[in-house]
Amino acid sequence: MANERVMPEKIRCDACPVMCFIADGKIGACDRYANHGGDLVRLDALTIIENTDHKLVPFMKDSPVEDWDGNIIQGNRPFVTAVGAGTTYPDYKPAPFIVSQDVEGVDMVTVVTEGIFSYCGVKVKIDTDRHIGHECDIVRVNGEPIGHVMTSEYGSKMLSLGGVEHLTGGSKKEGRVTCDALLKLCNREAVDMVIGTEDHAVTLRVEAGKPPIINGDEEKLMRVGCGSATIGMFAKQWLTHVDDVVVVDDHITGVLSEHQAGKMLDVPPTGIKINGRRSTPGRYFQVAEPGTGWGGTGIEDPLLILGPFNPKVAWEGLRLLMVSTTGEQYAYFELDSDLVPQPAEIPHALRQSADLIAENCEPSICSVLFMGGAGGSLRAGVTENPVRLTQSVKNALTFVSCGGAEAYVWPGGGITVMVDVLDMPTGSFGYVPTPALVAPIEFTMRTADYGTLGGHMSEIKAVSAVVSEDTRKVSSMENQADPMARSNYSWSREIT
Ligand code: SF4
Secondary structure, three states, rough: OOOOOOOEEEEEEOOOOOOEEEEEEEOOOOOOEEEEOOEEEEEOOOEEOOOOOOOOOOOOOHHHHOOOOOOOOOOOOEEEEEOOOOOOOOOOOOOOOOEEEEEEEEEEEEEEEEEOOEEEEEEEEEEEOOOOOOOOOEEEOOOOOEEEOOEEEEEEEEEEEEEEEOOOOOOHHHHHHHHHHHHHHHOOEEEEEEEEEEHOOEEEEOOOOOOOOEEEEEOOOOOOOHHHHHHHHHHHHHHHOOOOOEEEEOOOEEEEEOOHHHHHHHOOOOOEEEEEEEEOOOOOOOOOOOOOOOEEEEEOOHHHOOOOOOOOOOOOOOEEEEEEEOOEEEEEEEEOOOOOEEEEEEEEHHHHHHHHHOOOOOOOOOEHHHHEOOOOHHHOEEOOHHHHHHHHHHOOOOOEEEEOOEEOOOOOOOEEEEHHHHHHHOOEEEEOOEEEEEEEEEEEEHHHHHHHHEOOOOHHHHHOOOOOOOEEEEOOOOOOOOOOOOOHHHHHHHOO
């Protein structure tokens, strides 16, 4: 008799369009689901946030569960997040968990699901003056384009990464690399990037909550302000110690003797000449090319931005301080008999002023904000009438959170949300190989409002039926609103 090959029983995962067949003991393509003896199980535990008075942050993934007594009725009120909740697919199915609980006499419901976001990306804010690339320069990971440089903000460079254009609009490899980079960034891992083309390529390492590493150097400080603002802030401290001060900045270089702050403090003209485009008195644009030198310019020698002093105004012995916007670079000069600046030992008081600038700078960090749209499909898991959910959110009847963290909901159509990944529990994000990111999203409202918007009322479970000893418990974030707090909702402001 021929040996019959016994094939392991496979089950079909229906949590996303990939529809994996998973053999017993194996996991699906996204590492999130497994076949355990014929049961399809979500591998990460459902995560709840304990609303305690002692708010401990940040949550560390592998830390032990603390003092959980399992008594959710008498214990602190838990908030069920969508982290580990799973996904329902196709879209008409109710969300995986729809849980209710009494909150200070109000019957509240939270609809939780791990949304599959094909339309999503991250916005990265990098606190640095250093040049990381021109606006619109392409950001690459492993040679694949994953996004671009956006308009700079005050003291920070900005990146827009991901989005449907890169996830699905390019090659298969581009989509895969983009998805992987987004996943790592959202889960607080470091990602190495290259910005720009060969003639001006910059290497950059981004990790949420950590300083950026630009061309191999770790950034330390975010500038105190632009060159003009720095003149305004510290003008008084320079009086009597120096005749003129130049704060070198790629955007707005400030000159004390010409600046309004200098005028108000009776600082006399010095005949200084700045090689740049004069905007208003004491404020100059484009003094040098951008780079990773002084104040985000490409220069290491600050004298390169100076022209000859006006001999009718300047004098031998004129004292000049040049300093960057972070106070990390400074140099002191005195004019010789030819009115040429010569390096000299910096007086103690001026050195202290540079230190004070540095002291007033904040640490440079990378901020990673996940941004995604809860499309019609995701909303259908909440209600049979998806547009009513949008209206409910806009009317502040429904509070949107991601992993328990308050999400900023953009104005206009749809439910387009943005959230700081550092406010979310660790390991909040997953992926599916379509490719798309999997992110937790919760909608909380009064049960009565849920009924009004056409919610899946028959699917509501008491929170006590959902939370178990296997549930992962995390402490609430110190800076985060309780998603179930009355103050989040317009009805709390109604006059009764
Ligand atoms: S990729 Fe993951 S969620 Fe999608 S079908 Fe496979 S196991 Fe299920």
